[in-house]
Amino acid sequence: MRLIVLTPPYNLILATVSFELIAECSQTRARAGLLHTAHGTIETPVFMPVGTLATVKGLTQRDLGDELGVRILLANTYHLYLRPGHELIRSLGGLHKFMSWPHAILTDSGGFQVFSLSALRTIDDHGVIFQSHLDGATHTFTPESTVDAQLAFGSDILMALDECPEYPVSHEYARQSMHRTLSWARQAKEHFDRRLAQSQDLPNPRSALFPIVQGSMFADLRRECAARLTELDTAGYAIGGLAVGEPRPLSMEMVEATEPVLPRDRPRYAMGVGMPHELSEYVGRGVDMMDCVLPTRNARNGCLFTSQGRVVIKNTRYRDDPRPLDENCRCYTCTRHSRAYLRHLFQSGEMLFAVLATRHNIQRYLDIMREIRHAIISDSFPEYLKCVRSAATNAE
Amino acid sequence: MRLIVLTPPYNLILATVSFELIAECSQTRARAGLLHTAHGTIETPVFMPVGTLATVKGLTQRDLGDELGVRILLANTYHLYLRPGHELIRSLGGLHKFMSWPHAILTDSGGFQVFSLSALRTIDDHGVIFQSHLDGATHTFTPESTVDAQLAFGSDILMALDECPEYPVSHEYARQSMHRTLSWARQAKEHFDRRLAQSQDLPNPRSALFPIVQGSMFADLRRECAARLTELDTAGYAIGGLAVGEPRPLSMEMVEATEPVLPRDRPRYAMGVGMPHELSEYVGRGVDMMDCVLPTRNARNGCLFTSQGRVVIKNTRYRDDPRPLDENCRCYTCTRHSRAYLRHLFQSGEMLFAVLATRHNIQRYLDIMREIRHAIISDSFPEYLKCVRSAATNAE
Numbered sequence: 001m002r003l004i005v006l007t008p009p010y011n012l013i014l015a016t017v018s019f020e021l022i023a024e025c026s027q028t029r030a031r032a033g034l035l036h037t038a039h040g041t042i043e044t045p046v047f048m049p050v051g052t053l054a055t056v057k058g059l060t061q062r063d064l065g066d067e068l069g070v071r072i073l074l075a076n077t078y079h080l081y082l083r084p085g086h087e088l089i090r091s092l093g094g095l096h097k098f099m100s101w102p103h104a105i106l107t108d109s110g111g112f113q114v115f116s117l118s119a120l121r122t123i124d125d126h127g128v129i130f131q132s133h134l135d136g137a138t139h140t141f142t143p144e145s146t147v148d149a150q151l152a153f154g155s156d157i158l159m160a161l162d163e164c165p166e167y168p169v170s171h172e173y174a175r176q177s178m179h180r181t182l183s184w185a186r187q188a189k190e191h192f193d194r195r196l197a198q199s200q201d202l203p204n205p206r207s208a209l210f211p212i213v214q215g216s217m218f219a220d221l222r223r224e225c226a227a228r229l230t231e232l233d234t235a236g237y238a239i240g241g242l243a244v245g246e247p248r249p250l251s252m253e254m255v256e257a258t259e260p261v262l263p264r265d266r267p268r269y270a271m272g273v274g275m276p277h278e279l280s281e282y283v284g285r286g287v288d289m290m291d292c293v294l295p296t297r298n299a300r301n302g303c304l305f306t307s308q309g310r311v312v313i314k315n316t317r318y319r320d321d322p323r324p325l326d327e328n329c330r331c332y333t334c335t336r337h338s339r340a341y342l343r344h345l346f347q348s349g350e351m352l353f354a355v356l357a358t359r360h361n362i363q364r365y366l367d368i369m370r371e372i373r374h375a376i377i378s379d380s381f382p383e384y385l386k387c388v389r390s391a392a393t394n395a396e
Numbered sequence: 397m398r399l400i401v402l403t404p405p406y407n408l409i410l411a412t413v414s415f416e417l418i419a420e421c422s423q424t425r426a427r428a429g430l431l432h433t434a435h436g437t438i439e440t441p442v443f444m445p446v447g448t449l450a451t452v453k454g455l456t457q458r459d460l461g462d463e464l465g466v467r468i469l470l471a472n473t474y475h476l477y478l479r480p481g482h483e484l485i486r487s488l489g490g491l492h493k494f495m496s497w498p499h500a501i502l503t504d505s506g507g508f509q510v511f512s513l514s515a516l517r518t519i520d521d522h523g524v525i526f527q528s529h530l531d532g533a534t535h536t537f538t539p540e541s542t543v544d545a546q547l548a549f550g551s552d553i554l555m556a557l558d559e560c561p562e563y564p565v566s567h568e569y570a571r572q573s574m575h576r577t578l579s580w581a582r583q584a585k586e587h588f589d590r591r592l593a594q595s596q597d598l599p600n601p602r603s604a605l606f607p608i609v610q611g612s613m614f615a616d617l618r619r620e621c622a623a624r625l626t627e628l629d630t631a632g633y634a635i636g637g638l639a640v641g642e643p644r645p646l647s648m649e650m651v652e653a654t655e656p657v658l659p660r661d662r663p664r665y666a667m668g669v670g671m672p673h674e675l676s677e678y679v680g681r682g683v684d685m686m687d688c689v690l691p692t693r694n695a696r697n698g699c700l701f702t703s704q705g706r707v708v709i710k711n712t713r714y715r716d717d718p719r720p721l722d723e724n725c726r727c728y729t730c731t732r733h734s735r736a737y738l739r740h741l742f743q744s745g746e747m748l749f750a751v752l753a754t755r756h757n758i759q760r761y762l763d764i765m766r767e768i769r770h771a772i773i774s775d776s777f778p779e780y781l782k783c784v785r786s787a788a789t790n791a792e
Contacts (some may be wrong), residue, residue: 055748352451
């Protein structure tokens with residue numbers, strides 16, 4: 001392990017999001033760092049809970065910030081653009097004020113949702129025309145318009161519009177699509193820089209834009225995309241198009257192909273991943289930021305992640321189980337309630353189940369990230385990774 | 397106003413629930429008191445939030461107890477008997493432990509739910525046979541079995557099985573039904589005393605049974621029922637069969653007919669009432685305890701009660717309203733969020749809406765009860781009542 005102090009340029013600290021490397025693992029690509037934003041500093045590697053519509057389903061902002069210690073969350077441009085609309089959010093002072101969230105916010109570009117949720121989408125080099133999944137109305141996203149929407153939100157980190165191809169696609173399609181994503185990223189960056197330079201009426205002038213590496217499951221395309229994107233010299237880089245149905249070893253291969261091309265002094269964000277035992281795998285491959293709906297969505301469906309493995313709470317064996325969900329967990333749910341009560345709430349369709357389950361699952365994810373970070377800093381990450389792998393194998 | 401110290405008999409304090417009168421209004425029948433239970437003392441008049449299935453929908457027990465200051469809540473025998481079952485709850489240490497609620501619990505007898513929810517019910521003097529609204533299975537409630545279920549819960553206050561007639565019914569039907577309720581109350585009391593005397597395996601040996609005054613909308617039947625019930629010398633009395641569709645002046649008349657017959661030194665509980673502006677009306681007629689699903693159910697439906705009247709949050713006028721729901725309210729929702737954000741959550745069907753709205757509505761009800769109690773103790777209740785009536789008239 002090496003302890004590092006990479007002081008970012010002074011103007012970078014003031015002007016935008018900046019990244020500070022604290023430690024690197026001596027054997028893997030894992031790193032620990034600090035991500036500075038206008039809304040506080042975030043310890044990395046970090047897992048970002050998903051607050052699609054300006055709320056993490058079932059949790060209050062106080063639960064998230066004060067109790068769970070979340071310092072950055074993700075919101076969805078596609079959803080918030082459709083409802084309540086970015087102009088409304090800007091008129092109310094931006095997303096932080098709108099949802100009363102004092103910490104950092106990352107918004108995705110909406111590209112992924114356009115491809116996964118909306119009907120009748122038409123894509124060309126100009127952008128994407130789509131029908132709202134809410135009312136069928138037609139909308140257009142361009143690299144410029146999604147930057148504008150995210151600037152109206154006042155997001156700390158904005159994502160450039162990308163095309164996220166399904167899995168599998170041909171090399172030829174993936175290449176064309178990757179080039180479109182590349183050229184959209186350039187347009188987005190130009191527009192972002194111009195808007196920031198004008199800097200009028202922006203809820204958050206200290207934001208940063210991250211472009212997204214695509215290329216489907218082709219290492220050559222991933223490498224090419226990453227190399228070209230780094231020319232944009234952005235404050236961070238995302239790896240998109242993962243966890244879209246491909247086998248997990250392939251996702252890992254794509255991260256391995258991409259990571260060495262990305263600059264060491266910028267954060268890397270793997271979008272939409274992953275399962276609890278996968279978090280350290282991504283970190284071991286050089287990833288600093290992740291997000292996923294798994295802990296929140298699975299919580300609502302009765303699937304709980306504990307330090308001893310998964311608990312599917314509807315199982316009859318928990319009917320009269322007086323033990324906490326996870327004896328090693330210090331969350332409100334585990335310190336106050338039994339599995340029997342949680343099962344009763346789930347079986348009865350009670351809202352409190354989602355509230356308690358989500359709180360626990362987020363706590364579990366954040367605990368894992370804290371363990372990972374501590375392992376990197378204390379140079380025991382390779383051993384930690386070994387333990388996680390062995391536990392995951394035993395659980396299979 | 398008279399300040400009173402009515403010390404309850406010593407054995408009553410130890411053995412069961414007891415009531416202490418603190419102040420009586422000099423002009424109305426309003427009283428302020430203290431209700432002592434094995435799970436703490438409750439200031440009366442009190443509004444009890446409804447936690448049907450051992451949860452107040454959308455709130456954690458910590459929200460309720462520590463933040464809102466709820467000291468007694470209501471749970472439903474019918475629902476908990478069907479799911480998860482009273483034997484399971486007893487085996488897990490009783491309802492307080494099961495739901496992790498350190499304060500008092502009142503459970504109704506299940507009679508009202510049998511009549512309002514279940515199909516194919518057959519009633520005779522023995523009890524009521526009904527089909528579960530969940531799976532159609534046949535069950536029987538008797539005065540004894542509902543006492544047993546509530547003793548298994550370890551409720552602080554149990555309710556005797558009653559028949560709650562719909563509105564309207566004939567005087568003849570109401571008379572027969574009232575006599576059935578009377579005789580069930582006697583059976584329930586006998587059984588309750590016997591079980592308590594044996595006192596084995598009871599999660600809460602310091603509980604009390606309240607019988608329920610019925611008689612539909614006939615003052616003579618109400619008076620007769622109340623007079624006969626007082627012979628049972630129970631720790632408190634309930635007035636049931638209100639708010640079942642009758643015009644509100646009739647409900648008030650029934651309370652007025654009943655109240656003078658009930659002993660002054662015991663708490664009176666008006667079941668299933670009422671709207672915010674009605675709370676002081678019931679208190680002014682001598683009621684000490686109330687419960688209602690209105691604040692919680694209306695919250696989930698987007699109807700919010702504020703110090704300035706009702707807010708129907710879906711209304712377009714709140715779309716960009718940056719003000720808190722109620723500027724006079726100190727709840728989490730009002731101190732942290734805008735109407736615009738609440739409307740967005742409601743329109744999006746987000747769970748956080750129910751969480752925030754329920755929290756506010758319960759706070760509003762408890763604030764009203766605190767105002768009422770303060771007015772009684774400071775002998776300004778008649779003026780308070782006048783203000784409430786004038787505001788309610790203006791709102792019409």
